[in-house]
Every structure is written in C-alpha cells, then in structure tokens.
Amino acid sequence: MPSLTLDGKKVDFQPGETIIQAATRENVEIPYYCWHPRLSVAANCRMCLVEVEKAPKLMPACQTAATDGMVVHTQNEKVKDAQRAVHEFLLVNHPIDCPICDQAGECKLQDYYMEYQLAPSRVVEHKVNKPRLEELGPHVVYNAERCIVCTRCVRFMDEVAQNPQLGVFNRGDHSEIGCAPGVVLDDAYSLNTVDVCPVGALTSTIFRFKQRAWNLKRSDSVCGGCARGCNIHVDQRSGVVYRLLPRDNDAVNKSWLCDEGRLTYNRPNEGKITEALIREGQDAPTTTDGVAALNKAVELLKPLANAGKGVAATLSLHATVEEAYVFGRFVKDVLKADTIGLVGLLPGGQDDLLRVADKNPNRAGVMAVFADMGLKPVDERELMQRMKSGTVKAWLAVGHETSFGPELALAAKGLEVVVHVAYARGPIAEVARVTLPGVSWVQTDGTWVNVQQRAQRLKAGFLPEHDAKPTHAWLMDIASRLGVAYAWPSMTTIRAEIESQLPSFREAKLTQVPPTGTQLPWAVPAEAASKI
Amino acid sequence: MLFLLVTTLLKFVFLVLLFIMPLATLLTWMERRQSALTQDRLGPWRASFFSIGGKPVRLLGLLHPIADAIKMLFKEPFTPASADKRLHAIAPLVGYVMALVVMSVIPFGPDIPTSILPFVSEETIAKYPVVPLQVVRLDAGILWMFALASLGVYGAALAGWASNNRFALLGGLRASAQAISYEVALGLTVVGILIAFGATEPSAIVNAQNQAGGLGLPLWGILVQPLGALLFFIASVAETKRTPFDVPEGESEIIGYFVEYSSMGFGMFMLGEFVEIVVLSAVFSTLFLGGWDLPWIMGNDSIWLGFTTLTPDSVGVGTFHLVHMLLGMGIWGAKIFFLCALQLQIRWTLPRFRYDQVMNLGWKMLLPLALANIFVSAAVIWWDPSLTAMTVLGLGFIGLVILVAVAGPRRRTAHADHGHGSHASHSTDSHGHPATSH
Amino acid sequence: MGVVRVRDRVEYSLYERSFVPEILRGLAITLGHFFSNAFGNKETRNLQTVRYPEEQRVYPARYRGQHRLLQREDGSSRCVACYMCSTACPAYCIHIVAAESPDNRIEKYPAAFEIDLLRCIYCGLCVEACPEDAIRMDTGVHTPPFFTRDDAVVGRIDLLSLMGRAGTAPAYGAQNYREGKPRGA
C-alpha cells in the first residue's frame, strides 16, 4: 500500500485518495470550507493549504492527490501563515453580524477564526454591500454578504439533487449565489443546501430565528416522514422540537434529508397533549388527572376483556417494533379483541433518491411482528365497515397517525367505548371516552424497520412531560389493573423477549442495534432502491 | 363546692387570660425588639392602627403582636395532601395545652384568708379557711408538673409525623430525642430541691424557701442548690427547644417539625414556644427563686416598707392581705419576666449547638453533674439538716463561678494565636470548622 | 485555585467546655449593646436602621436597578433579539421571541422580550453580554412589589418606556456599520 509522511508520521492511503482524505482518516485536522466528503472537489476556498515538500508552493489538500513517498506538513509556520491570510481574506467583506446570524454557534467561520486566525481586523475600507434577504425558494433564504462563495450549495444541487437550480453570478468580490431568472430553488432536497453551507448565508425558513443553536439539545433518531427511515438528529429545547438535521448513515441517507422529512419537525409539537382527556356524554373532552383517566379506561375495558366479541384494537404504523409486540401481547392476553386493525398514512410523493411512497416509517417492522404473532390486521376501510355494521362495538385505538382520522371518528361516534392512546389531540381523541397521553417518536425509545429492512434505533430526546407515558407503559398499566402483570422492567427485556419469541427477529440482535442500524436478513422490496 | 369551683375558675382565668397569654404575646414583641437592640437595629416599631392629631400611634411597636395575630388569622391554613389530617390539626394544641396545665400547680401569690372575701357564708369559711393562689394544690405537684411537661413534646413529634414530610419528621425526631435526654437531667436536678426542702408540693417548697436561713439569707433554691439551678436552667432552655438547643427547628438545615404549618397552626407553635418559656420560668422561680416571695420585706404577717411596717393590726386584715397578695403577685410576675428576658437574651447571644453536641452535653455533662449534685446534697443534708451547711457550700460555688468567669484563662484571638478560635466562639474555630465537643 | 488548608479541630479545655463562664462573658457583650441602645443617650446609641421609606439612602451611581431596553432614534427597540443576554443570564429569566424585522438591514427584532423580575438576581450579566447596548440597568429603580407572579414579568413595551437615571451615560444613536463609522463615535 502506498504511504505518505504526514507531519512526520507514516500514513497509508488508497490510490486515488487526496491528502485531506488520508489526513481525516488519521484524525489530523486540516481546515476546509469548500470541500465536502460527498461532493466533488472545487478547491476554491484555499483554507486547506498544506506544504508538500518539493512542490513550489502550498497545495490545497482537498484537491492534491496523495502520492507514494510524499512528505506533507500541516502545522508549520508557512501553513499557519497561509491559513491566517486566507481566513483574513475570507473575512474582508464578511459582515460578522453573528448576533443576528442563525449560524452562530455552529459556524465554521467562527470556529476557524478562533482556531486559525484570532487577529483583529485590518480592514478600513467599506465592505461590499450585497442583498441580505433573498428568498431563493420556498424554504431557503440567502444572505449574500455572509456567503464565502464556496459553491458547496451549487455542487449539491448539481451532483446530489441532480437539479441544477443554483449558480454563481457576477465576479470577484461581487460574486453571489442565485437562481437564473425564472428559476426558484424548489427542489425536494433544497434544504440540504442550508446544511452544507459552512456559514450563515443560507438559512431555512422553517428554523430561521426560532432558536439559537446553542440552546438546542440534540438526540439521535430516525425520520418519521416516510418508510426510508433517514437517520436524523432531533434538536429540541424545553420539549419543543425546532428542527431535524440529517445524521450520517452510508447505508441509508448518506448525509442528506429531504425537505418533506424536515418539515415533519412540527408533528411532535402540534396538538401535543400531556394530560389525559376524558369525555362525558356528548361534551367535548376535558383534561383530567392521569390516574383518574387510567381508572376510567380500565373500568371501560374491563367488561370487554372477557366478552371477546365486538372489540376492535388498532395500532398505528408509526408504532415501534417493541410497542407492536406489547400491543400484540395485550390484545391476545388481556383484551381478546376480535378485530385487529392497522392504521396509517396514505402513500405520497416519491422519487429515486430518498423519498418512498409509503409514508409510514415502520410498516415493515409492525407487519413482521403481527405476522409472527398470528395477528391478521384489517385496514381502515374494513374497520369503518365493521363499526357501521355493528360488528365492532368497542375500540381501543393506539396511535392517531392515520389519514382517515375524521372518517374513523365519524364511524366511531356510535360506539359505546372508545379508548385512545395518542400524543396529540386528533379527530379520534374528540370521540374517545378516554384519551391517555402518549409520547411522540422523538420521545420514544424503540426500533423502526425501514423499507430497506434495516432495523434502526430511536432514542428518546427528552422525558415525557406531566402524565404522558410511552404507549407500552400505558398498556402495561391497564393490563396490570385487569389482572395481567407483565414482567418487563425495561425496554431491553422487551427486546430480548421479541428476539426469543418472534422467528423474524431471531437474528435481529434488537438489544444491540448500532447507531446506524442493522440490516435484517429479510427480502428487500424493489422500491427500496435509491440513487443517492 | 360552688365556692371552690368559682375560685378555681377565677384563678385559672386570671392565670391564662391575664398573665400567660399577655406575657407570651409581649414576649413575641420583646424577642424581636430585644434582639434588634442587641444587634444595633431598631426592630418592629411601625405598626399603628390609628393616629392622634395626624401622628400615627405606634407605642414603640407594641401593636405588632396584634398585627401579627391578624395576619396569621387571615393566612390560608394549609394541610399537605398526604398529611394525617386529624393529627396535623391536633399537634399544635398539644404542647400548648400541656404547658398551660403545668401552670396550674404553680403558686402565684400568698394564701389569702377566706374571711376577707365578700359574699362568703360562715360555713364556707369554716370549710375553706384559706384560698391558695394556685389553681390546684396537689401533693405530688412537682411530679405532675414534670409528667405533663414531658407530654408537651408530643406536639412536636406529632407535627413532624403527621406532616408526612421528611424534614418535619426529622425535626420531630430531634425534638423527641432532645426532650427525652434533657427530661432526665431536669428531673434529677429537681431531686436536690426535694431533698433540701422535703416537699413535693410547690407551695410548700415556696414556703420553705421563705424561711430565714442560718446566715441571715433566705433559703432560696438558687443559694441552696446553685448547681441544681444552673443545670435546671440549661435543661429547661433545652426543653423549650430554643437557641442554643434549637436543632429540632434548625431553620438553616431542616426548617423543623412545623415546616408544613401555616396560618394559625404555625402561630400556635410560635406562641406555644413563648408560653413554654413563661411556664418554665415560673417553674424555675418556684423552685429556685422563692416563688412570690420577697425576702426581708414580705413576712407572713408583716410588710416592711422602709418608713413603716404594715401588719394586719395596723391597717386592718382586709387591706393588709390585699396589699400582701398584690405585692406577692407582682414580685412573682417580675421574677418570671426577668427570667424570660434572660432566656431571650441567651438566644441572641449563643449560636446553635450541633446535634451531637446537644446529646453530649445532655448525657455526658448534665446527667453526671445532676447525679453528683444529688449525692453531695444528700450527704450534706444528712450531716446538717438545717440547710446552713448547704447554703455555705452553695455560696462558695457561686463565688467560684463568678471568679472563674472574671479571671479565667482566655484564648487569644486568631491573629495572636493562629491555631485557636476567637475567644467568644465555642462551636467553630476561626476557619469555620465545627469544633469537636467531648 | 485557592489553597485548601486542613486544620485539626481545636481541643477545648475543661474550662471552656463548661461553657458557663464563656456564656456569661457573651451575655455581658450582648447586654452591653442592648442597654446602651435601649436606655443610652445619643452618643452611646449605635442604631444602624434606616427607616425606609421615610429615610432613604442615595443609591450609588452604578447601582444596578431595574432593566430597560434602549430605543433607536426612531423609537424602535435597539435590541436585535440575539439571545446573548438570555444566554448569559444565570437565572434563565429572559424570554425572547425573535421575528423577522421589516427593515432588512436589521433582520431580527424581538417580537417578545420578557424579563421575569422574580427570577432575576440583578447580576448585570445581561448588560455585559449585549452587543448592541440595548439593555441597561441604569434606571435607579429597584424591583417594585408584585401582587401576582404574572405582574413580575415585564414585557418589551414596559422595558422600552423606562428611562435611565440622570447622570448615567446617554445612549448613542443608531449606527450603521456600512457607513464605516466606529461604534459610539
């Protein structure tokens, strides 16, 4: 294997790699702006200059291919001088209005200034004025003054989104990014340009000015926008989710996330309930104490538990594998429902990059659990049919994520008993006698299986508020009051039981899913293919 | 019978409504005013309900207790959801009532002959020749006193337990542990008095102290039993749970057994504390300061006023006894007032003991000293039953304490001698480390 | 780093452990104060109490009083909703909702700016943190009493209407960095 000497250390590399790639693997930091590991090399920012012995001048590490026997210095005075000079140059026309810049706190320009320049400005001339508020598209706002013209955004649109809506206009210090006349940045992946922008030039309309980056707390999760299950970070503060950002996963979404998925950031906030709802007679539901609601739910479900006829139990396709298993056990051991239903969202837009038509993030997982447990679910239409015909008299609705909410609610109006577990107040909560406050997927610990049959872990970003509890906890509470005590002190015990009880998950190692997920040995459907 | 009932009731009403309650209320004001002046502050002075000629009447802040009472009454009485509701409500009353009951055996003036009272028939006079100024005269009065005084701590213990609050419970436990520890010392120190005067009836003890002793001095308990008096005083301060023994309250660490009380519930605890001060002062003055007696001036049937001497013959039986009674009650009140003021001043002089120090003091110092006091007193009485020897010994002890206090060794301040604490501090050294006690 | 000095506990002599003489001496001190204050004349009294509000101390010039928000020349708030103050605040008592400003040179303005005076510890860190000199504590007013908790939350309009105390530094006019003028000139 060829090798080069990096700051006196011998470093092996694959033929064709650049210096920065070799250095990154060795954890030697070379600062860069325009380079992006998943985009082509532009080498226009010059931040990555390093000294290569025998080369006449400093070389950009992002572009220079590594060659056998090369001797590279990244730390010497010459390099540091160059870094200082390049950085000063980048800041010549930069407004440095960090206090009102959304990028502050996660801005490369700030970080590198502190690390590589840290010198007062010598600029006495007026800075070049450029447009500060240009709406490039429905989701992206551009501030030309802050732009360092690294062209990462342009290259993203060209190479990854394959929809060249952006370009560089004008020359020199008047260069700016823009769309050609008549073009708007409305691609389904346009918000990735905001992520790749190393500074605060591109901001997203959905996050702009909502919060400062340093106030947010980050947790790792999986996007619930469609069955692709892109890996994400959830940024929240005080229980309010402000944005979803892509988390690297080579097997699923690389570094990207579609706009549609990002826009689901508000789902965990919208209509969120943290207190139980109870409804008497024909009144609208009113909030009540969690224990009182639980007692009421138990009182309502108790006669049904033994009747075993005319009882429907439905689960949302947003449920995790663990919840699906607990639900399955509950309907078999406790409720003895004769109609099992699965509710979910209708298919939507898709493309050959990330988005798939199925908008339910865990269809594969829930179906597998149900199949293994011998549960034969019906869909919403059949369920409504049975409600109207009177075959179904009582309904336990777990999860509210369905496109048929209003229709189901209408059909369920005549039922004697509707008990609902959901994190938001949807149409079903309006007709339910009791609604127990659940938690959304950002507050859930669990596993989803995506369309590629990959099991991926959701991590709870923050604790349930007030009386809210995860679905499985509510089901276990009801079960114990109806005389069935489950011995699952923790999620891990549930996962271990799934592994040992359900054939499909025997090899799944659910108890130890790594951050990027495990591929399950199941047949992968054709629609899982992606060109990303 | 009716006569007995009426006089007892009158005495009780006088004692509770006209003496203890007003004095306890006054003490709440004194506590703040006295501490303020001690600390170079002004204290409460502002309350005023009306003005004369445009100037608000403030009476040195004496109206503050009334304002406080109004405030307390109008606050929300709060009971924690998980508290034991009944016990929580009863607890503040317990200590209070016990303290008042103790008071009933304390003589607060000389006996008055029934014959001088109006509206009394001949048979009554024959049946009840004198009216003792004491609500009940019990032969085992002292024992009754201590039996009930120790029940008082139930108030704190119940409050702590019924509140269902860990801090309150800790406070209640500390209070009970402390009360039990000091009860022992309290009881034992009294044994010395019982040995000396050979009586367990409070008014008999008072009368015994009124006799002239061998040295021309009265036989006051404090002269006969100075060590006993000192130990009793310390233990009684501990019984009132006040600084330096206020660990059950310990507001800087656990807030105390009454942490879950508001409004008048808390008010009762606070007032109860002052009632306890009054009662224990009364007990102290009965046992050690000759009760209502004023030596050399008040005789059983003469009052020496300097220029003249009143006797029943010179001014008439009725007038003499009236003056005799009023003077006795006044003296009694003055002694109690003085003791209360002293206790308040002690509170504002000393820091709080650490809990182990409280226990060590109680069990390792007071208890052995009280026992030693009993043995020495018994031996002296056996040798000289006339109490003269005991008085001499007592005077010697008092002299020794004063001498040591005035001329005793002193620690130098932290600057002069770096290893030691400042001379006034006994519970922390100069760097704030708590000092060990032994 | 301070030096930690570990010292052995002081052993007290029997004399000290008897407490009585020391307590008598302590009583002498406190009683001395009590009597000279209670019954003494003007010279011996040493009362430190100020009878507020009839008597008032003059607050020092740099007294940190209630906050105010400063205005630009056109009366709008100088604050650009940067959250620096709320980030610096150790009591978490500043609540800001930022919004898009109609003036795109300014970009951001606080749609809501609330200070919970019950939580505020009057440390002045918000004033130090502000890059715009938009918040100051120079009103010379201390926290007013409140009857409800909600009253203690002061909003943007109220904060903007407060004036600085005479003698404190005047606010400078709105600056536009594009004009190249140094700040505060």
Ligand code: SF4
């Ligand atoms: S892009 Fe970075 S350096 Fe520039 S104003 Fe924004 S935060 Fe500050």
Ligand code: SF4
């Ligand atoms: S907008 Fe951002 S990503 Fe695009 S060129 Fe400018 S600095 Fe680079």
Ligand code: SF4
């Ligand atoms: S003075 Fe201190 S506590 Fe008060 S708002 Fe400012 S930073 Fe917060």
Ligand code: SF4
């Ligand atoms: S620091 Fe100043 S400009 Fe920033 S939000 Fe606070 S008051 Fe406004």
Ligand code: FES
């Ligand atoms: S990162 Fe190499 S030139 Fe920009």
